[in-house]
Amino acid sequence: MRYLPLSDQDRADMLARIGIGSIDDLFADIPEAARLTAPMDLPRRKSELEVERHLSRLAAQNVPASSVPFFIGGGAYKHHVPATVDHLIQRSEFLTSYTPYQPEITQGTLQALFEFQTQIANLTAMDVANASMYDGSTAAAEAVLMAHRVTKRNKAVISGGLHPHYRAVIRTMSELADDTFDILPADPTGAEDILSRIDNETSCVVVQSPSFFGQLIDLKPIAEKAHECGVLLIAVFTEVVSLGLIEPAGTQGADIVVGEGQSLGNPLTFGGPYVGLFATRQKYIRQMPGRLCGETVDADGKRGFVLTLSTREQHIRREKATSNICTNAGLCQLAFTIHMTLLGQTGFEQLAMANHAAAVKLAGMLEGIDGVELLNETFFNEFTLRLKGKDAEAIVDTLADKGIMAGVPVKRIDPVSKDVEDLLVVAATEINTDEDRAAYAAALKEVLA
Amino acid sequence: MRYLPLSDQDRADMLARIGIGSIDDLFADIPEAARLTAPMDLPRRKSELEVERHLSRLAAQNVPASSVPFFIGGGAYKHHVPATVDHLIQRSEFLTSYTPYQPEITQGTLQALFEFQTQIANLTAMDVANASMYDGSTAAAEAVLMAHRVTKRNKAVISGGLHPHYRAVIRTMSELADDTFDILPADPTGAEDILSRIDNETSCVVVQSPSFFGQLIDLKPIAEKAHECGVLLIAVFTEVVSLGLIEPAGTQGADIVVGEGQSLGNPLTFGGPYVGLFATRQKYIRQMPGRLCGETVDADGKRGFVLTLSTREQHIRREKATSNICTNAGLCQLAFTIHMTLLGQTGFEQLAMANHAAAVKLAGMLEGIDGVELLNETFFNEFTLRLKGKDAEAIVDTLADKGIMAGVPVKRIDPVSKDVEDLLVVAATEINTDEDRAAYAAALKEVLA
Amino acid sequence: IEEPLIFETGRNDVTGVDIDVPLDFKPRLGSHRREAPIDLPGLSEPEAMRHYVRLSQKNYAIDMGLYPLGSCTMKHNPRLNEKMARLPGFADVHPLQPLSTVKGAVELIAQLGRWLLVTTGMASVAMSPKAGAHGELCGMMAIKAALKARGESRSKVLVPESAHGTNPATAALLGYKVVTIPAREDGTVDPASVRELLDDQVAAIMLTNPNTCGLFERDIKEIADAVHEAGAYFYCDGANFNAIVGKAKPGELGVDAMHINLHKTFSTPHGGGGPGAGPVVLSDKLAPFAPVPYVRFEGETAEFIETRAEAKEHGDTPFGRMTAFHGQMGMFIRALSFMLSHGCDGLKQASEDAVLNANYIRVGLADLMSLPFGNRPNMHEVLFDDSFLKDTGVTTLDFAKAMIDEGYHPMTMYFPLVVHGALLIEPTESESLASLDLFIATLRDLVMSAKKGETERFTGAPYHSPRRRLDETAAARKPILKWVRPEPASVEAAE
Amino acid sequence: IEEPLIFETGRNDVTGVDIDVPLDFKPRLGSHRREAPIDLPGLSEPEAMRHYVRLSQKNYAIDMGLYPLGSCTMKHNPRLNEKMARLPGFADVHPLQPLSTVKGAVELIAQLGRWLLVTTGMASVAMSPKAGAHGELCGMMAIKAALKARGESRSKVLVPESAHGTNPATAALLGYKVVTIPAREDGTVDPASVRELLDDQVAAIMLTNPNTCGLFERDIKEIADAVHEAGAYFYCDGANFNAIVGKAKPGELGVDAMHINLHKTFSTPHGGGGPGAGPVVLSDKLAPFAPVPYVRFEGETAEFIETRAEAKEHGDTPFGRMTAFHGQMGMFIRALSFMLSHGCDGLKQASEDAVLNANYIRVGLADLMSLPFGNRPNMHEVLFDDSFLKDTGVTTLDFAKAMIDEGYHPMTMYFPLVVHGALLIEPTESESLASLDLFIATLRDLVMSAKKGETERFTGAPYHSPRRRLDETAAARKPILKWVRPEPASVEAAE
Known part of the structure; x- marks a missing residue:
């Protein structure tokens, strides 16, 4: 077997050195009845070529985003990632290194983490960011749990503009921890009255901007009300590129900012692995979940970096930890930070502008179609259409058959909300061409006719 | 521009420091009439995404070998290359390093070269091998030039079994150096009488085995006759995998062994870059072309490697060099040696056997078809079919339209030889499946019916 | 050469990406446009390349040498898997595409x-x-949901003292009280201790098997039976599943739920901290509570269930949703590639080799280092304690740091907590005999050196790494978690 | 840690590749089967990975830092190009596929x-x-063929003393006598010297422009005219074309043939020695002699000509064939990717930046190091000689090796031959201002150190590299060019 360096002769020599007759002597503690003697009911080893063929056949049954006019968002976005990013994260020294518990020989990982934390803090206009979570949805859930710890209250107010899956994950995670919820109805137009829901029992209020429906939300009044009541404002975003153009939650008064970072550096890969971003105020750092990298000096007085404040973490604190997270999104975080470094402020703002332009153009073409209503007044690169009275999911399927990926039918991921059957969330990014947009508009017109 | 680190401000600062007013002052030596003032008639810079799209469109107009039943050889072969190979050669430290003229900081490249030279010497059963040539055809031409230098004679006898393109390259290179040739007619069956062409005027005799037509040639009698006449035997191979199974030219008495190494580690890439292999006897090393890596010690007495015998090379010897070769096939050679190390003797022999098996099976299926004659008595992974009286090139084109890559029609690459219009050289490798072979046999039967 | 931070060399007006920004449109951002600059330095592509290449060169990695981190399973990561995960048909597919296109x-x-x-x-x-x-959280939630479905609300979870820190953290997150099971003298769990702690308030036991001392819990069936009798569930921490693949099936040992670290057992690169993947296998009893989305197996067919509504049609009652989409597809591809490559024969051989290698190390060091539970066979990792360092003036940490100077990554230290000054070594199946021999020889040399009193070699270590020993206390005392632009120097100083 | 040779650690029975060998067939090898073992050690995949990763770590590379090798043009290699070259539609295409499929x-x-x-x-x-x-060979063959077509057989080629070694080697390979043109005092070629040497036996002049002293041959037109008048051809060595792309066109300077090092000017990674690509551009006069295969441009259309017969239909008379297939497709892809990325504006900017950077280095070092042709503007590389080291006891080589300890690859040394102890520095356009400043500061420090008499820092250098200075003389005296299995130790010794 190509991955196993021991030869049969090696194995025999080693058994002799250990002083036993058979490898099974080492497995003697397994209850006899449970020992497997027959081979498992699975195929035998395959050559690299065979494996490649097997998996390529499966891959060929999927339609890659690059191969069609593509307008699906809803929490994961198709962007162009520079080739340099994937080259660098594949370097053995990054790829096959462990969590940097031995800082003397993992300064590479650690310095990149420190730079990442700074980028996220600056991006969100918050004081501190952690070294990444699994993804945006779990980061949001961790934020709610953190608010619970900070406020010692257990009622979360959830905006109707929050991604339905994020809502579900928050609920799942904290329901079992005995939190309660005040969940507002789906809010495609950003018109909900969330202020009235915030009271002195509330631990946090969770608001997404741009919302799941693409609306840009003014967080300032919410922050004001929240702070009056001793409530934490958790601001969520699923499209990090939007931060290149819109006002960050940090300057609007958010206490915790969480979001999905997949857009930078990371491919779609059917939903994972992604990278959760998590930033907060200085005063809450000891309540933060996840890993943190900090600056220090070595025995020679040289600057260096280490994982720090691990007294919050499960491997030290065990049942008193701030979260059970252990493995995180290291490599995805590295891809993110490399992409961000390549962009810099200038490139990042240009990328954001190119995305917004693509969405404005697309919206302009689609809102003119009979039977289509654009619900957004403002948006970044994603907006919601009402396909008056039609089943959005059926229309998406029809368009997919025509080779166009039209967007996310709200009903598919939010089966419980009312009056959303004809809603379609459409995303545009810098990868869309004029031809893509024209093809979409023409096809939609045809299907709705 | 993403590849240029200087900003406009940097440029201005630097001009000031240099003490000139404009960048054009630095180009003042260009005759004024020849200075370009207008932009060149070419498109302006493109984003990475645009370049990727442009080139992907071109790539999409080609049919990749992996996507169809594939039986084309004739000097380049489709094999499976382990993913590890491409990963390793893409490491920055290998990929973006220069020729190892500073051995203290290029031991990685040098040790890999030393190992490569040893692998090639062992593989061919010769004393020494160089650090690679451009490809098999230019290596063959260099061998003829070397024989000229060694023997001080200038007539080369060229077997009719030599790859027609190799024949052309040898001729082109040495004709202009005033060599003369005795070229035997195309020899699909290995029946030529080459011994009678060798005489005391001859510098070398060039024989390929397996021949272009796939025949295995007994080199021993040729070596004997050559050595009687003071002539060098140059043995050529285009499929290095054959050495896993057939007797190496070294033990048969060859003086120079050259060949194409593309089969290991290197993709087809429409003909290049490939890697030329070159081995010879100890006594001729100072007449060898190309780079050599040798073992030595450093100031601390530790083993190390350096480029050596550069007194044969153009950068030192100038007009007295053994060849003008400078840049060689470094990275392709590295891919070769990594693939070979992964294989080892065991894997290499298995690979050779798998190739031979594929060819034997295919030949068995094709030789039964009406109108098809198999010309080979022996072969490794490539053989020649006579499609009695048919135009092989037309048949290959027809089969290509049916999605089958049937082989090399001899006439296409040997337009000058007689009676080859109906000859087809067919190669089989480990990548062919039973389905591939069945599809080929069925389609050929249909086309010939 | 020292590598500065991007904030020190980068400039806000430099970019390594060319983007065409259309100008022919009217923004629809309302009043939400960002005003203040972000302060994100950029690097041109060549500068970025060098920055990260140089950073990487300060790291240790499996691809460079033995990485004997017990419990972390640092094994070879085949590049075939990386290539497969990058096929456009996998990497470039959106989680919300119509199912007909995926x-x-x-x-x-x-x-x-x-x-x-x-x-x-x-x-x-x-x-x-x-x-x-x-995955632990998922498995424990399934247990909590199953108890709830039974109308019960139990309050305690039993966890052995040798457990990974994630076990008690997970239990606590779900509101359970954690009750610690003491280890018996040989490092394993005594069924009697378990029985003693069991009552109708115990929801589950969380047991790692093979355990973190590198030992197979030989009384596992007895424990499982006792747990089930008490109406509780058996959660197995599958972190060490890699020792027994093809040798035993957790399902036949009474396990109700077990997460599998795909990245450990089936070899996703650890990537400096992740990502991993933690699918959870469930017993019949817990199966109906699996969170959406999930795959429902019915004989030969497999159905992809996306919503609770669909689940209900099959009589399932998912407890909720763990993440926005379908999980770690990238890791699924790598794991399947790894499993197909090995096959049933190769997976079993890999477990055997992992165990063989660990025992070979034990035997090679048993006379010099101290084995807390005696010189008896272990599974895929071998646990030493620090008593062999007694009176040498060298701590476990010093010893580990000295290994760095010899070209090795240290083993896991101070874990499991059940022994004093633990040193936990896991070589995995990826090491050759020559590599093990060199490692053993190096450790023997270090032990001899410590015993001879060459303390300086240890207390000042590492000497030959990109950084000497780092001050972790200072880092935690006054945390600096991001770069802050230094105050501009005064005009005089600049001149 | 020292990395052994694969022959020392590998074993002939180990393989890192799984291959299924069918058994159901009858070999048709006749009597040609190999009998003796090949003696090729194998490594399992994890061992091979480590071997080559560790070897790579002993290399310096552009991706690690400034690589100021004059005349070699070590610039940034965009990874986009690598990605493009690996598209299956390019990498997985056979050179002899039917043209309809390529x-x-x-x-x-x-x-x-x-x-x-x-x-x-x-x-x-x-x-x-x-x-x-x-490419040089190709260009000179075209010239030889053109002369032959004119019924002439000239015997000499003029080459300036500053030329690359390949120029005289190429001329000699084609049977020409090489006549050296002396350099004039400012490092360029004097048209008068050329005129003096021209006669009806001169086939061509081979001139590098910008030349290897980093200077543009300002009398190039006059030289070209003289050469043409004498019935000879002007071969231009295009190695330094990267300095003038977008600033001047060789065709307008009287050039008849010029090769282009795609890998230098348009950035294929150097790969530790290659591969490169050397397309040759030809003037009208030489165009008909281009070797097969070639692309024939006719207005907007381009036709691919594979054989002499096809060429004849267009009235061309190719002199032959340079290689088995179509040339270095892999490099073509990278070069086109590079050119498309830059565009006409970017290519010109790159030339300007390359020249600007080189002049910035000149100005930064002019007061401390010696400029053989005075402190005047240069092109993309700047040439120093060793007179600044006079009486320091430090040689050019020592100085270069000391740069290694400072983290830099040395510049090109002892070339061009036209000055004594040449030090030729080419920074390329890929360096940032900060990088240049650091490089200049480092060199200044080294020069001061040499002048202060700190000779040990130089004569023993390098001290901090994977190897100290290597004994090249010993290597050449008794060449060891492959590994030979040591004699087995005698039985007593083994026991």
């Missing part, structure tokens, strides 16, 4: 699920958890 | 050809030469 992706998840069920002998699998700890 | 490949060659013609202002291009030196 049939192969769904099929891949189903195929991997089947491999996991066969190797573990369990009934069902929840694929979506994003890492081992997330 | 239309995009042929089109790519044609597009790149057009870019080369526009940037050089020439009439035609031969794409197949496999490297710069191979």
Whole structure:
């Protein structure tokens, strides 16, 4: 077997050195009845070529985003990632290194983490960011749990503009921890009255901007009300590129900012692995979940970096930890930070502008179609259409058959909300061409006719 | 521009420091009439995404070998290359390093070269091998030039079994150096009488085995006759995998062994870059072309490697060099040696056997078809079919339209030889499946019916 | 050469990406436009390349040498898997595409699920958890949901003292009180201690097997039976499943739920901290509670269930959703590639080699280092304690840091907590005999050196790494968690 | 840690590749089967990974830092190009596939050809030469063939003393007598000297421009005219074309043939020695002699000519064939990717930046190091000689080796031969201002150190590299060019 360096002769020599007759002597503690003697009911080893063929056949049954006019968002976005990013994260020294518990020989990982934390803090206009979570949805859930710890209250107010899956994950995670919820109805137009829901029992209020429906939300009044009541404002975003153009939650008064970072550096890969971003105020750092990298000096007085404040973490604190997270999104975080470094402020703002332009153009073409209503007044690169009275999911399927990926039918991921059957969330990014947009508009017109 | 680190401000600062007013002052030596003032008639810079799209469109107009039943050889072969190979050669430290003229900081490249030279010497059963040539055809031409230098004679006898393109390259290179040739007619069956062409005027005799037509040639009698006449035997191979199974030219008495190494580690890439292999006897090393890596010690007495015998090379010897070769096939050679190390003797022999098996099976299926004659008595992974009286090139084109890559029609690459219009050289490798072979046999039967 | 931070060399007006920004449109951002600059320095592509290449060169990695981190399973990561994960048909597929356009992706998840069920002998699998700890949470939530469905609300979870820190953290997150089971003298759990602690308030036991001392819990069936009798569930921490693949099936040992660290057992690169993947296999009893989305196996067919509504049609009652989409597809691809490559024969051989290698190290060091539970066979990792360093003036930490100077990554230290000054070594199946011999020889030399009193070699170590020993206390006392632009120097100083 | 040779650690029975060998067939090898073992050690995949990763870590590379090798043009290698070259539609295409199945490949060659013609202002291009030196050979063969077609057989080629070694080697290979043109005091070629040497036996002049002293041959037109008047051809060594892309076109300077090192000017990674690519652009006069295969441009259309017969139909008379197939397709892809990325504006900017950077280094060091031709503007590289080291006891070589300890690859030394102890520095356009400043500061420190008499820092250098200075003389005296298995130790010794 190509991955196993021991030869049969090696194995025999080693058994002799250990002083036993058979490898099974080492497995003697397994209850006899449970020992497997027959081979498992699975195929035998395959050559690299065979494996490649097997998996390529499966891959060929999927339609890659690059191969069609593509307008699906809803929490994961198709962007162009520079080739340099994937080259660098594949370097053995990054790829096959462990969590940097031995800082003397993992300064590479650690310095990149420190730079990442700074980028996220600056991006969100918050004081501190952690070294990444699994993804945006779990980061949001961790934020709610953190608010619970900070406020010692257990009622979360959830905006109707929050991604339905994020809502579900928050609920799942904290329901079992005995939190309660005040969940507002789906809010495609950003018109909900969330202020009235915030009271002195509330631990946090969770608001997404741009919302799941693409609306840009003014967080300032919410922050004001929240702070009056001793409530934490958790601001969520699923499209990090939007931060290149819109006002960050940090300057609007958010206490915790969480979001999905997949857009930078990371491919779609059917939903994972992604990278959760998590930033907060200085005063809450000891309540933060996840890993943190900090600056220090070595025995020679040289600057260096280490994982720090691990007294919050499960491997030290065990049942008193701030979260059970252990493995995180290291490599995805590295891809993110490399992409961000390549962009810099200038490139990042240009990328954001190119995305917004693509969405404005697309919206302009689609809102003119009979039977289509654009619900957004403002948006970044994603907006919601009402396909008056039609089943959005059926229309998406029809368009997919025509080779166009039209967007996310709200009903598919939010089966419980009312009056959303004809809603379609459409995303545009810098990868869309004029031809893509024209093809979409023409096809939609045809299907709705 | 993403590849240029200087900003406009940097440029201005630097001009000031240099003490000139404009960048054009630095180009003042260009005759004024020849200075370009207008932009060149070419498109302006493109984003990475645009370049990727442009080139992907071109790539999409080609049919990749992996996507169809594939039986084309004739000097380049489709094999499976382990993913590890491409990963390793893409490491920055290998990929973006220069020729190892500073051995203290290029031991990685040098040790890999030393190992490569040893692998090639062992593989061919010769004393020494160089650090690679451009490809098999230019290596063959260099061998003829070397024989000229060694023997001080200038007539080369060229077997009719030599790859027609190799024949052309040898001729082109040495004709202009005033060599003369005795070229035997195309020899699909290995029946030529080459011994009678060798005489005391001859510098070398060039024989390929397996021949272009796939025949295995007994080199021993040729070596004997050559050595009687003071002539060098140059043995050529285009499929290095054959050495896993057939007797190496070294033990048969060859003086120079050259060949194409593309089969290991290197993709087809429409003909290049490939890697030329070159081995010879100890006594001729100072007449060898190309780079050599040798073992030595450093100031601390530790083993190390350096480029050596550069007194044969153009950068030192100038007009007295053994060849003008400078840049060689470094990275392709590295891919070769990594693939070979992964294989080892065991894997290499298995690979050779798998190739031979594929060819034997295919030949068995094709030789039964009406109108098809198999010309080979022996072969490794490539053989020649006579499609009695048919135009092989037309048949290959027809089969290509049916999605089958049937082989090399001899006439296409040997337009000058007689009676080859109906000859087809067919190669089989480990990548062919039973389905591939069945599809080929069925389609050929249909086309010939 | 020291590598500065990007904030020190980068400039806000430099970019390594060319983007065409259309100008022919009217923004629709309302009043939400960002005003203040972000302060994100950029690097041109050549500068960025060098920055990260140089950073990487300060790291140790499996591809460079033995990485004997016990419990972390640092094994070879085949590049075939990386190549497969990058096929456009996988990497460039959106989680919310119409299902008709992702049939192969769904099929891949189903195929991997089947491999996991066969190797573990369990009934069902929840694929979506994003890492081992997330899987633990998922498994424990299934247990909590099952208890709730039974109308019970138990309050305690039993966890042995040798457990990974994630176990008590997970239990606590779900509101359970953690009750510690003491280890018996040989490092394993005594069924009698378990029985003593069991009552009708115990929801579950969380047991790692093989345990973190590198020992197989030989009384596991007895423990499982006792737990089940008490109406509780048996959660197995599958972090060490890699020792027994093909040798035993957790499903036949009484396990109700177990997460599998795909990245450990089936070799996703650790990437400096992740990502991993933690699918959870479930027994019949827990299967109906698996979170959405999941794959439902019914004989030969596999159905992809996306919503609770669909689940209900099959009589399932998912407890919720663990993550936004379908889980760690990238890791699924790598794991299936790894499993297909090995096959049933190769997976078993890999377990055997991992165990053989660990025992070979034990035997090679038993006379010089101290084995807390005696010189007896272990599984895939071998646990030493620090008593061999007694009176040498060298601590476990010093010893580990001295290994760095010899070209090795240290082993896991101070874990498990059940022994004093633990040194936990896991070589994995990826090491050759020559590599093990060199490692043993190096450790022997270090031990001799410590015993000879060459303390300086240890207390000042490492000497030959990119950084000397780092001051972790200072880092925690006054945390500096991001770069802050220094105050501009005064005009005089600048001149 | 020292890395042994694969022959020392590998074993002939170990393999890192799994291959299924069918048994159900009867070999048809006749009597040609190999009998003796090959003696090729194998490594399992994890062992091979480590071996080559560790070897790589002993290398310096552009991706790690400034690589100021004059004349070699070590610039940034965009990874986009690597990605493009690996598209299956390019990498997985056989050179002998029916042309209907490789239309995009042929089109790519044609597009790149057009870019080369526009940037050089020439009439035609031969794409197949496999490297710069191979291109030289091709160009000179075209000249020889053109002379032959005129019924002439001239015997001499003029080459300036500053020329690359490949120039005289190429001329000699074709049977020409090499006549050296002395340099004038300012490092350039004097048209008067050329005129003096020209006669009806001169086939061609081979001139590098910008020349290897980093200077543009300002009398190039006059030289070209003189050469043409004498019935000879002007071969231009295009190794330094990267300095003038977008600033001047060789075709307008009287050049008849020029090879282009795609790997230098348009950035293929150097790969530790290659591969490169050396397409040759030709003037109208030489175009008909281009070797097969080639692309024939006729207005907007481009036709791919594979054989002499096809060429004849267009009235061309190819002199032969340079290589088995179509040339270095892999490099063509990278070069076109590089050119498309830059565009006409970026290519010009790159030339300007390369020249600007080199002049910035000159100015930064002019007061401390010695400029053989005075402190005047240079092109993309700047040439120093060793007179600044006079009486320091430090040689050019020592100085270069001391740079290694400072983290830099040395510049080109002892070339061009036209000055004593040459030090030729080419920073390329890929360096940032900060990088140049650090480099200048480091060199200044080294020069001061040498002048202060700190000779040990130089004569023993390098101290901090994977190897100290290597004994090249010993290597050449008794060459060891392959590993030979040591004699087995005697039985007593083994026991």
